[in-house]
Amino acid sequence: MTQANYNDYPKIHVAVDCVIFTYDDEQLKVLLYPRNIEPCKGDWSLMGGFVGDRESLEDAARRVLRQTVGLNDIFMEQVHGFSNPNREPNDRVISMAFYALICNDKHSRELVEEHKGEWYPITQLPPLIFDHNEMISCALQRLQYKASCELVGRDLLPEKFTLTQLNNLYNAIFQRTFDQGNFRKKIASLKVLIQTPDKDTSTSKKGAFLYVFPHNYVATESRIVKI
Amino acid sequence: MTQANYNDYPKIHVAVDCVIFTYDDEQLKVLLYPRNIEPCKGDWSLMGGFVGDRESLEDAARRVLRQTVGLNDIFMEQVHGFSNPNREPNDRVISMAFYALICNDKHSRELVEEHKGEWYPITQLPPLIFDHNEMISCALQRLQYKASCELVGRDLLPEKFTLTQLNNLYNAIFQRTFDQGNFRKKIASLKVLIQTPDKDTSTSKKGAFLYVFPHNYVATESRIVKI
């Protein structure tokens, strides 16, 4: 009886790299780090880590995120596997890119600073090591796709937010402007957000109603944005 | 000067598994194989293979496809990485699922028979080993997404085909029926297919015009199907 014997097959270093998005100052931003080892020491890169022996890709990504921004329950999704044998000059590493969405006011700024992390607007990214720029492009595409199918505010905005904030978030994600009136109508038609009695008066005299996501919001059935 | 030293990090077996789609008998079908080693010997599975030391995931998938259906230039795309440490009972393997589209009349039936491959309609899949059923679900979703953004007939239909055939292909992919008149209008509006002078008379007395894709067709700008 033939038994599976995988010993003859090569084993390979497997890593994850995280495209961490946040929304701050009306911009979609990505968290970058100066690489601390040669080659390319000091160049900008995504935060990553190797996958452990008994660890799934998702577990590895969660671990990296915990160590990077100090958060446990983060929305996170596979983007693409990068596996060109020459993608790293020194050694052979296959890396799975992930993207994650975090609220700007919930993560640990101390942890980020400790590793000299910097938030870069998606529109003003520096050159990154290896294929990390490509990872970010792929991640943005995924985020746009997700945002076109469902409301993504829960993961990027504060608990309570105004429709204008949500509108601006979508502007930032798709790098275009959505008409205010039409955007509000669309959101209203989805019937998912809950209007609170509270108003935000920081940006207007009239004050804008604050909205929240329902507790168990998963996804909407209908498309939010045509892509 | 700190140099990258990855020796301390674990190495892992990496594999690819291929969801090979074809269109035959008005059905979308997937190629399955009886597993030839224990555990689960004889159970249905996708065709896969380990990734070589100096091989990208894509190269490994192409190699598997060549060995499986005897074709070189196949449309093929990453689906998702499956990495649960316990996904295979005997050993730890991370597998990248790919999906591929092949014309039913171009692949090598001898090769397929040699390994006892069987084409199963997507609607009548048997239970598969490990997480292979999940791989197929993910692959179908990807295919539907692709087919919603661009015409996929080139990879699944014969060189020349009728609009009814294309209509039926879309019915099979989305597992619903598209109205004949509306579908034809949609295809016409895309202005990508080229009508040949030839007709297919095998399924009708009147005969239906045969169409071809232009040589360098890549993708349409506008959506074909709302999803």
Added chain:
DNA sequence: GCAAAAGTGTTACCGGTACACCCATGT
């Protein structure tokens, strides 16, 4: 003539877009 598949036409409706307009309020 009739059946069957190919192919065209008609109409109603829904949703997106553009844009004008009203509302509330602090200064």
Added chain:
DNA sequence: ACATGGGTGTACCGGTAACACTTTTGC
């Protein structure tokens, strides 16, 4: 009163869906 951002209303246009209809041909 007026500027500012919040919020609403309207009119148009294009695409989609449902469905009826015509065409061609073999039997």
